[in-house]
Amino acid sequence: MSEQGVRLDKWLWAARFFKTRSQASSAIDAGHVHLNGERAKPARSVKAGDSLRILNAGGEFIVTVLGLSEQRGPASVAQQLYAETEASAAARLLRATQAKLEPVFDHPDVRGRPTKKWRRQLHYFERKQQDD
Known part of the structure; x- marks a missing residue:
């Protein structure tokens, strides 16, 4: 630990907000990390007591730095x-609660092109709709 501070990208990686330093650096460059209310650069020093707003895959975090x-x-x-x-x-x-309650409109098996079985089911459904 250093008394002057730690690089922001290193601290975010060490605090496990991002899996790699390059992901942390990319997020900082994209403006997803604010240090004391301002956009920062990856090499900016973080000190104990600083306030960070971090937006990552887990959501938006507003944290106070306690350690380096x-x-x-x-x-x-x-x-x-x-x-x-x-x-x-x-x-x-x-x-997170709202996301769980939202309806999901995607078919769980949709990953690219439909399978042969799924295509048959679609054709059967379409033919049945036309007959009615």
């Missing part, structure tokens, strides 16, 4: 590097 680390360790250690605000945790929980 340049090394990725176990998840239990990574969780001690930051404290998420209560409002942020509640908002993520609300979004």
